[in-house]
Amino acid sequence: MGDVEEVQNVAEGAPEVVTPAQDAAEQAPEVVTPTQQPDAVAALAEAIRTAGAAAPAAAAVDGQREQALRDTAEVLTAGGAPAEFAGAAVALLGDGAAAALREDPWAVLALPGVRPDQADGFARGLLGAEAGPGDPRRAQALVPWVLEQAALRGHSAMEIGEVAAGLEKLGLPDAAAALQEVVVDGRVMAFQEELPGHRPSDDEEDEPPMRTLLALERLALAEESLADGLVRVMSTFVPGTDDEAETSEAEASEGEASEAGASESDESGHPAQPGPAAWEAAAVAAPSSSATALVRAVAESAVVLHTGGEAARAEPAALLSAARGLGLRAWAVTWTAEGRDSLRAATDASEVAVLAELLAGAAGPGRAPDGSLALDLLIVLDAPLLDVELAATLLEALADGTRLVLSGDPGQLWSAGAGRFFADLLAAKVCPAVASRTPDFGPIGELVSGIGVGELQPVEAPDKEVVILTAKDGAEAVHRAVQLLTDSIPRALGIPAEQVVLLTPGHGGGAGTRALNAAAKARLNPGPGRFGGFDPGDRVVHSPAPGVVRLGRVLDGDAAGLHLELTDGSRLTLSPAQAAGLRHGWALTGHQAVGRRWPGVVAVLPEDAAAGLTRQWVYTAFGRAERHLSVVHAAGQALPQAVAERTAQPRTTRLRAILAEQAEQAY
Structure with missing residues (x-):
C-alpha cells in the first residue's frame, strides 16, 4: 500500500479484560532521629549490642519464612497444584x-x-471423597470469588440474585444458605436500597421497591469512606471574605512578603482565603469563558466537577495559575507522567504531579502536621480513572475545607478498578458541575465530538488527519496496521514510527496486542529476544500494579535484570521475576492508553471484537490521536451500532445511593 489513503467511514470492536486499579504506592516510613547520649562510649556499646541482637533475629525471620515456603509448596504439590504458588500463598495467608x-x-x-474448577481439583487432591460440592468451606470461598470477578468488571456491588445465579452455575447446592453465612461472618456486606429509576406515583402509599446488594467488605467500606470524605470536605468549607483580603493587602503594604492580591497566613499557618472580589478579578482575567465559569464555581464551593475534552484541559490549567496568583497552596495532579509534563508546559508551573506520586509522598506539597496534604486547592485531571478505593484514599488525604476540583472527560473509559466515581458524582448532583464549551478542534476533534453524542459521521480531512481502511480479517488488519506504523505514516506525514501507537480492544485474537506487537517487532526491531524475549530497542509496557501503566524502551539486560528507559526519561531496572510480566508496547489496549496522547494513532478493530465494542472505547481510542488517526477495521456495521447504541458497559455501584441518603438525612 502506498501513501495514507482517503477518509471514508469507521468500525471496530472487542471486549477488554479489565483488572482492578489498586494503588500500590507505599508511604515512606517515618524517619526517627535518636536522642544523643552523653556518653559516646556507652552509645557505641549500645549500638553494637543492638546490631548483634538484630542479626540473629533477622536470620530467624528469614529461616521461618523459608520453612513456611517449603511447607506450603509441599501441601500445594500434594493437592496437585504448582509449587510456584507457594510465595503467593504465604504472602496472602501468612507463615501458617x-x-x-x-x-x-x-x-x-x-x-x-485460580479458578473454581482448579480449587475443586486441589481440594479433591487433599481431601479425596470428602471434597463435595456442598462443603461449607467451598461456599465460603465461592461467594467472595464471584464478587471479586464482578469487581474485575468494574462493579463495586452486585445484586443478590445475580450472585446466587453465579453460585448455582458453579454447582453450589444451597446458594441462599451460603450467602447468609458469608454475610453473618462479615466477609461480605449486604445493603438495601431503592431500585434505581423508580418513580413513585402520586397515590403510591407503600414503600418503594427495594433491591439487596452484596459487596466485598473492602469495596463497601471504600464507598462509605468516599462519601463521608466528600461530605466532610464540603461541610467544613468556609469561603473567604473581602475583609480578610483587605486586611492581607494592608499588611502586605506594611512590608509583609506578599504579591498584590495574594493572601496572608492565618493563625493556624494556612493562607487566609481570598475574598469574592479577588476571586472575581481572577475569573474576569481568565483566558476563556469556560475558564471564567470554573474559577467562579471554585470561589464559592469546596467540590467542583469540570467536564470537557482534550482542549478543555486548558481550563484547569488556567484555574491553577489563578489560584497560585491568589496566594493559595494549589496543585494539580494527572494520571500519567505524560499528562503531567503536558500540563506543566501549558501552565509554566511546577506545581503539577502524578496522582500516585502525590499520595505516596514522592511529589507534591508534602504533608501538614496532622498528616493531610498541605493544600488549599487540589485539581485532579483524568478524574474518571479513579476507582472507589483510590478516590477514598485521596479524600482521606485532604484536610477539612480543602477545595477539590475533579476534571475529566465523561465520555472516556472509566477506571480499571471497581466503581464509577466521577460518573456517580455527576449523577448525584451534590456539587456544582462546569461543562466546558471549548471544542476539540480539527478533523479528529470533530470526529470524536460526534462519537461522544452517538454520531459517527465522515469528516473533511484535507491534510489526511483521519484515514479509514478496511480489512477482511485479523491477519489483513495486522498487515495494514504495521504498514501504517512503519512506512505510510512516517513517509506521508512525517510522524516517526516511535511517535505512533497501535490501539486495539484486547490482548488476544487475530489482531490483539500480542499479534500486533509480534508483527511490529519483526519489522522494527527484529532479534532473538535474548533477555527473556526482549531485545535492546524494544518498546515495552510495564504494569507494576493493576491499572498502573508505564511505557518505555529496553536498554539492556544483565544479571541484575532488564534495564528500561521510560518515556519520561527516568531509568528502571526490573528483576527477572518482574520482567516476566513485561509486554511489548508498540500495540496497547484502550485502557493502557488512557491519560496519554500520541502524534499518530492506528486504531485496529478486528471482527472478533465487535460484540464487546462500546461508544466509550471508540471515543477513548480515537481521541488519543493528536495529529493523525488511522482506523483499520473489519467489524462491519458493529462500529456505528456501538457508537449509536452501546454507551458503556453498565456497572453496579452504591456511591450515588449513599450520597442521596446522606443528603436526605441532612435535610
Missing part, C-alpha cells in the same frame, strides 16, 4: 499458609488466577 490450606483447601481460590 500450609496449615491453613490443609484445613481449608478452597482457600487457594483467593490466590491470583
Whole structure:
C-alpha cells in the first residue's frame, strides 16, 4: 500500500479484560532521629549490642519464612497444584499458609488466577471423597470469588440474585444458605436500597421497591469512606471574605512578603482565603469563558466537577495559575507522567504531579502536621480513572475545607478498578458541575465530538488527519496496521514510527496486542529476544500494579535484570521475576492508553471484537490521536451500532445511593 489513503467511514470492536486499579504506592516510613547520649562510649556499646541482637533475629525471620515456603509448596504439590504458588500463598495467608490450606483447601481460590474448577481439583487432591460440592468451606470461598470477578468488571456491588445465579452455575447446592453465612461472618456486606429509576406515583402509599446488594467488605467500606470524605470536605468549607483580603493587602503594604492580591497566613499557618472580589478579578482575567465559569464555581464551593475534552484541559490549567496568583497552596495532579509534563508546559508551573506520586509522598506539597496534604486547592485531571478505593484514599488525604476540583472527560473509559466515581458524582448532583464549551478542534476533534453524542459521521480531512481502511480479517488488519506504523505514516506525514501507537480492544485474537506487537517487532526491531524475549530497542509496557501503566524502551539486560528507559526519561531496572510480566508496547489496549496522547494513532478493530465494542472505547481510542488517526477495521456495521447504541458497559455501584441518603438525612 502506498501513501495514507482517503477518509471514508469507521468500525471496530472487542471486549477488554479489565483488572482492578489498586494503588500500590507505599508511604515512606517515618524517619526517627535518636536522642544523643552523653556518653559516646556507652552509645557505641549500645549500638553494637543492638546490631548483634538484630542479626540473629533477622536470620530467624528469614529461616521461618523459608520453612513456611517449603511447607506450603509441599501441601500445594500434594493437592496437585504448582509449587510456584507457594510465595503467593504465604504472602496472602501468612507463615501458617500450609496449615491453613490443609484445613481449608478452597482457600487457594483467593490466590491470583485460580479458578473454581482448579480449587475443586486441589481440594479433591487433599481431601479425596470428602471434597463435595456442598462443603461449607467451598461456599465460603465461592461467594467472595464471584464478587471479586464482578469487581474485575468494574462493579463495586452486585445484586443478590445475580450472585446466587453465579453460585448455582458453579454447582453450589444451597446458594441462599451460603450467602447468609458469608454475610453473618462479615466477609461480605449486604445493603438495601431503592431500585434505581423508580418513580413513585402520586397515590403510591407503600414503600418503594427495594433491591439487596452484596459487596466485598473492602469495596463497601471504600464507598462509605468516599462519601463521608466528600461530605466532610464540603461541610467544613468556609469561603473567604473581602475583609480578610483587605486586611492581607494592608499588611502586605506594611512590608509583609506578599504579591498584590495574594493572601496572608492565618493563625493556624494556612493562607487566609481570598475574598469574592479577588476571586472575581481572577475569573474576569481568565483566558476563556469556560475558564471564567470554573474559577467562579471554585470561589464559592469546596467540590467542583469540570467536564470537557482534550482542549478543555486548558481550563484547569488556567484555574491553577489563578489560584497560585491568589496566594493559595494549589496543585494539580494527572494520571500519567505524560499528562503531567503536558500540563506543566501549558501552565509554566511546577506545581503539577502524578496522582500516585502525590499520595505516596514522592511529589507534591508534602504533608501538614496532622498528616493531610498541605493544600488549599487540589485539581485532579483524568478524574474518571479513579476507582472507589483510590478516590477514598485521596479524600482521606485532604484536610477539612480543602477545595477539590475533579476534571475529566465523561465520555472516556472509566477506571480499571471497581466503581464509577466521577460518573456517580455527576449523577448525584451534590456539587456544582462546569461543562466546558471549548471544542476539540480539527478533523479528529470533530470526529470524536460526534462519537461522544452517538454520531459517527465522515469528516473533511484535507491534510489526511483521519484515514479509514478496511480489512477482511485479523491477519489483513495486522498487515495494514504495521504498514501504517512503519512506512505510510512516517513517509506521508512525517510522524516517526516511535511517535505512533497501535490501539486495539484486547490482548488476544487475530489482531490483539500480542499479534500486533509480534508483527511490529519483526519489522522494527527484529532479534532473538535474548533477555527473556526482549531485545535492546524494544518498546515495552510495564504494569507494576493493576491499572498502573508505564511505557518505555529496553536498554539492556544483565544479571541484575532488564534495564528500561521510560518515556519520561527516568531509568528502571526490573528483576527477572518482574520482567516476566513485561509486554511489548508498540500495540496497547484502550485502557493502557488512557491519560496519554500520541502524534499518530492506528486504531485496529478486528471482527472478533465487535460484540464487546462500546461508544466509550471508540471515543477513548480515537481521541488519543493528536495529529493523525488511522482506523483499520473489519467489524462491519458493529462500529456505528456501538457508537449509536452501546454507551458503556453498565456497572453496579452504591456511591450515588449513599450520597442521596446522606443528603436526605441532612435535610
